[in-house]
Amino acid sequence: DQQVKQNSPSLSVQEGRISILNCDYTNSMFDYFLWYKKYPAEGPTFLISISSIKDKNEDGRFTVFLNKSAKHLSLHIVPSQPGDSAVYFCAASARTGANNLFFGTGTRLTVIP
Amino acid sequence: DTAVSQTPKYLVTQMGNDKSIKCEQNLGHDTMYWYKQDSKKFLKIMFSYNNKELIINETVPNRFSPKSPDKAHLNLHINSLELGDSAVYFCASSQGSGNYGYTFGSGTRLTVV
Numbered sequence: 001d002q003q004v005k006q007n008s009p010s011l012s013v014q015e016g017r018i019s020i021l022n023c024d025y026t027n028s029m030f031d032y033f034l035w036y037k038k039y040p041a042e043g044p045t046f047l048i049s050i051s052s053i054k055d056k057n058e059d060g061r062f063t064v065f066l067n068k069s070a071k072h073l074s075l076h077i078v079p080s081q082p083g084d085s086a087v088y089f090c091a092a093s094a095r096t097g098a099n100n101l102f103f104g105t106g107t108r109l110t111v112i113p
Numbered sequence: 114d115t116a117v118s119q120t121p122k123y124l125v126t127q128m129g130n131d132k133s134i135k136c137e138q139n140l141g142h143d144t145m146y147w148y149k150q151d152s153k154k155f156l157k158i159m160f161s162y163n164n165k166e167l168i169i170n171e172t173v174p175n176r177f178s179p180k181s182p183d184k185a186h187l188n189l190h191i192n193s194l195e196l197g198d199s200a201v202y203f204c205a206s207s208q209g210s211g212n213y214g215y216t217f218g219s220g221t222r223l224t225v226v
Contacts, residue, residue, distance in 0.1 A: 002155070034214055043117070043203050044156075046214025089156065100169055101215065103148075103156035 003027045004092050006104035014112050019077040021107050023090030026071065030092040034101070035064060035075045038087045047088075048075070080111045116140050119204050119218035126194055127226055134189045134221045136204030143208060144168075145187035146215065147179060150201040159202075162187050194225045 005024045013019045021035075031052040036044035050057040050064045050073070057064050063076045077084055090104040117138045126132050138145060146169075147159040160179045161169035167179070176192045191198060201222050205215040 036214075036217075041219065043205070043217030043219045044215075045217070049214065087154075100158055100161065102158075105154045106156075 002105075003030075004090055004102045004104040006090055006107050008107050009105070010108040010110070012110045012112060013080045015082055016079045019075075019080045019084065019109055019111070021075040021077075021088050021090075021109065023073045023075075023104055024071055025073075025092050025102075027092070027094070027102075028071070029094040030102075032093050032095050033064070033066060033073050034091045034093075035062075036089040036091060036103075038089060038106070044089055077109075080109075082111045082113050085109055085111050115218075117204055117206055117216050117218040119202075119221050121221060122219065123222050123224075125224045125226060128194055128196060130194050131190070131192045132194060132223070133191070134202055134204075134223070136187050136189070136218060138185055138204075138206040138216070140206055140216060141208075142206035142216070143184055144206060145181065145184070146205040146207075147187065147189050148203040148205060148217075150203060150220070152200070156203070160187075160189075191223075194223075196225050199223055199225045 003026050034049040035047040037047045038044040048059050048062050066073045087106040087108045089106045091101045093101050120135050144163045146161045150156045159173045162181045165181045178190045180188045201220045203220045204218040207215045
């Protein structure tokens with residue numbers, strides 16, 4: 001049972017435009033959400049996170065939005081750069097109990113120069 | 114200096130063999146994990162160790178046995194390898210609950226033939 005879902009396996013965006021990656025979750029106990037970025041032949045690297053007490057967190061060109069009622073979060077990258085081309089994984093955890101990250105299946109972002 | 118290092122990076126072996134994957138972290142983290150990324154790119158937790166003690170053991174065949182000689186190492190031993198074990202295995206570490214993100218190794222691609 002996949003508790004975190006990324007329904008778009010791939011996304012192509014022109015350089016300089018906005019990239020929007022989406023993620024849905026089913027477990028209402030999740031209260032912490034993270035985005036990871038993965039290049040080929042490397043492990044995922046932490047990008048940005050958001051706690052359920054917030055609805056927005058911003059770090060430079062990266063902003064994560066959380067809609068708890070819809071159990072939906074999104075990652076915005078503005079402006080997109082070719083170096084952003086990678087697979088992006090959404091992850092979620094419930095901070096009470098076992099610390100276990102549940103991952104989505106990833107979205108491959110291609111930024112076209 | 115690699116923060117989380119896994120060896121080997123690639124492993125090709127025959128069905129029925131026993132193999133080990135090693136993981137070491139030099140971040141001083143107290144929690145280490147093994148994740149499996151299957152052919153559908155789904156990253157799923159297998160084990161979690163905190164200060165050398167098992168805290169998460171998801172539904173994984175008992176052919177898989179983690180060993181943590183100290184909190185900087187978490188090795189994965191697999192007995193009687195099967196074709197379905199072919200996947201990329203990622204080791205990760207975090208400090209405490211990991212709410213500031215996990216640090217992943219670069220993965221071990223296991224191919225069982």
